[in-house]
Amino acid sequence: MKVDAQLLEHLMEPKNYGRLESAQLHGIGKNPQNGEKVVVHIEVGEDEDQPYVKDIAFQAVGCSTTVVAGSMLTEEARDLNFNGVKNLVAATMDLLGKLPPEDAACSEMVALALLAAVDTYEKQQEDPQHPILTYNVSQSCTPKEEIQNEEEK
Amino acid sequence: MKTVMIKTHEVWLETLMAGCMSQTSNKQVLFDFADILFRHFTWLEYELIELGESYTYDRDPVPIKVTRLRELLHDIINRLNEIDLQLLSSPDKELDSRIAGDIRYMREVLLHMDDEVITAFDMKRECPKIKLSQEARDALTLFLFEESYKEYELIMIYNYLRAHSNDAYLNRIFQILIEESLFHFKRFGDMMAKMGILAVPRVVMPELYQIDDVTEFLTKGIDEELAAKEECVKLAEAVAKDSPELSKFFDFINNQENYHIVLMTKALEHLKKENNG
Numbered sequence: 001m002k003v004d005a006q007l008l009e010h011l012m013e014p015k016n017y018g019r020l021e022s023a024q025l026h027g028i029g030k031n032p033q034n035g036e037k038v039v040v041h042i043e044v045g046e047d048e049d050q051p052y053v054k055d056i057a058f059q060a061v062g063c064s065t066t067v068v069a070g071s072m073l074t075e076e077a078r079d080l081n082f083n084g085v086k087n088l089v090a091a092t093m094d095l096l097g098k099l100p101p102e103d104a105a106c107s108e109m110v111a112l113a114l115l116a117a118v119d120t121y122e123k124q125q126e127d128p129q130h131p132i133l134t135y136n137v138s139q140s141c142t143p144k145e146e147i148q149n150e151e152e153k
Numbered sequence: 154m155k156t157v158m159i160k161t162h163e164v165w166l167e168t169l170m171a172g173c174m175s176q177t178s179n180k181q182v183l184f185d186f187a188d189i190l191f192r193h194f195t196w197l198e199y200e201l202i203e204l205g206e207s208y209t210y211d212r213d214p215v216p217i218k219v220t221r222l223r224e225l226l227h228d229i230i231n232r233l234n235e236i237d238l239q240l241l242s243s244p245d246k247e248l249d250s251r252i253a254g255d256i257r258y259m260r261e262v263l264l265h266m267d268d269e270v271i272t273a274f275d276m277k278r279e280c281p282k283i284k285l286s287q288e289a290r291d292a293l294t295l296f297l298f299e300e301s302y303k304e305y306e307l308i309m310i311y312n313y314l315r316a317h318s319n320d321a322y323l324n325r326i327f328q329i330l331i332e333e334s335l336f337h338f339k340r341f342g343d344m345m346a347k348m349g350i351l352a353v354p355r356v357v358m359p360e361l362y363q364i365d366d367v368t369e370f371l372t373k374g375i376d377e378e379l380a381a382k383e384e385c386v387k388l389a390e391a392v393a394k395d396s397p398e399l400s401k402f403f404d405f406i407n408n409q410e411n412y413h414i415v416l417m418t419k420a421l422e423h424l425k426k427e428n429n430g
Binding site: 002 | 211214274276278290291294295298299302350351352355356358360361
């Protein structure tokens with residue numbers, strides 16, 4: 001991975017990392033292959049009946065790439081209404097094919113945690129007791145050459 | 154007591170980071186003080202366990218970005234003053250006076266410590282006297298962020314396991330592993346400071362150290378150590394042609410991982426014996 005100034009800033013000072021006491025909404029993205037996960041916490045605001053991301057934070061059990069992806073995506077999600085968040089998730093998912101597998105799995109995990117939070121909100125509108133949703137990644141975290149080596153064995 | 158433990162955790166990290174930043178004889182003093190503060194942290198933790206209070210290793214972010222060491226030293230002194238005041242409410246007066254005595258001395262030394270210009274955040278990513286290719290520089294950067302967090306995470310995990318175990322054999326192993334990780338954490342932090350990319354590791358999530366199944370944790374941990382060895386080998390190879398010195402350093406770290414694996418395997422065998430016996 002190439003390290004530029006922007007990436008370095010996210011590595012040195014990840015944005016929005018940690019708990020969020022004011023959060024009413026949470027979502028989880030998981031990689032069942034290696035046990036890594038991302039939890040997104042959202043404080044919901046109401047603007048002309050449209051819920052939006054008033055404040056946001058995330059926590060990760062994962063690698064630095066996951067933290068960088070969490071830092072970037074949560075920054076982009078801030079202030080978006082929930083339709084905007086869904087569009088952001090869709091745009092991120094479209095980009096995954098262009099990334100190396102290990103980076104794609106990390107970004108997907110963060111995007112899915114965001115989506116899980118928004119979907120949890122919708123479910124909880126019908127049933128306030130609905131549990132926090134968890135979505136599993138579809139991408140493999142293993143670099144292509146390692147998968148190839150395994151297959152050759 | 155819980156607040157005092159959290160504040161001590163934060164000032165331990167801040168002092169350790171100050172040690173990484175320093176390029177003078179202040180460095181060793183700051184590292185020694187960081188070790189003392191880490192011990193305070195563990196004593197306070199034992200106190201909480203004795204009192205039956207639940208706790209986590211959650212803490213606030215620790216800002217360390219300064220251009221002069223003096224700024225950070227002032228902040229450390231302020232934090233020590235705050236801890237000193239909060240200790241007054243501690244039920245264990247002996248512990249209170251032990252920590253307060255250390256704080257008094259450290260505060261005095263920090264107050265008169267020589268100032269330094271800090272370059273640990275200039276993001277230049279240059280190693281003194283070593284010319285690295287762009288590829289090697291990027292690989293080293295990513296390795297340092299990944300592994301400095303990993304070492305911090307391991308310190309927290311083994312510390313929590315040690316605090317909650319009465320098994321002397323296991324605790325001896327956990328203690329060695331904590332010391333090894335502290336050493337790696339300082340060396341990686343040193344290197345990050347020299348490259349201008351020093352950062353405090355993120356907070357470790359409780360589920361990582363509040364472990365129900367230590368056997369499973371150790372089994373997975375051995376696999377992770379093997380993976381870490383591979384990363385060291387890759388990095389040693391990536392920097393070998395630019396810097397034999399750096400390459401040797403990563404070979405040395407790689408060899409240390411062998412010892413960790415031996416210790417973890419011994420802990421695993423011991424646990425299995427205890428569980429079967």
